[in-house]
Amino acid sequence: MLVIGALAFGAHKFIVGNLNDTIEKQAMQIEQYVAQNVALQTVADMNESTIRSLEEGAKAQREQIGNLQDQFNLATAQKNEALRIFNDHDITKLAKNKPGLMQPRANAATKKEFDLLELLSTDTN
Numbered sequence: 545m546l547v548i549g550a551l552a553f554g555a556h557k558f559i560v561g562n563l564n565d566t567i568e569k570q571a572m573q574i575e576q577y578v579a580q581n582v583a584l585q586t587v588a589d590m591n592e593s594t595i596r597s598l599e600e601g602a603k604a605q606r607e608q609i610g611n612l613q614d615q616f617n618l619a620t621a622q623k624n625e626a627l628r629i630f631n632d633h634d635i636t637k638l639a640k641n642k643p644g645l646m647q648p649r650a651n652a653a654t655k656k657e658f659d660l661l662e663l664l665s666t667d668t669n
């Protein structure tokens with residue numbers, strides 16, 4: 545009976561020891577998984593922040609593109625109006641027929657440009 549009791553006690557110690565080792569291993573695995581989960585959550589938060597930042601940047605770009613498109617449309621309309629005016633008027637014919645009207649304007653504009661060139665080319669030191 546004593547031998548059977550000793551064998552039973554030894555078997556009990558062996559089984560319990562193995563179970564305790566298994567529990568310790570699983571506890572260490574759980575700690576590793578928790579640490580990995582924290583790291584993954586941190587990365588997920590950073591990704592979410594990056595996504596929000598990129599979405600805000602895309603929204604700002606869309607607004608800028610819209611503004612540029614509006615400015616382009618305005619410039620195109622102004623160009624078309626200027627072309628319409630030049631097509632409606634024969635500048636050469638007008639200059640020949642009314643030199644007193646065109647010549648002073650042309651001379652004044654030319655003088656203004658030359659004055660600006662002279663101003664830019666002078667040494668200011």
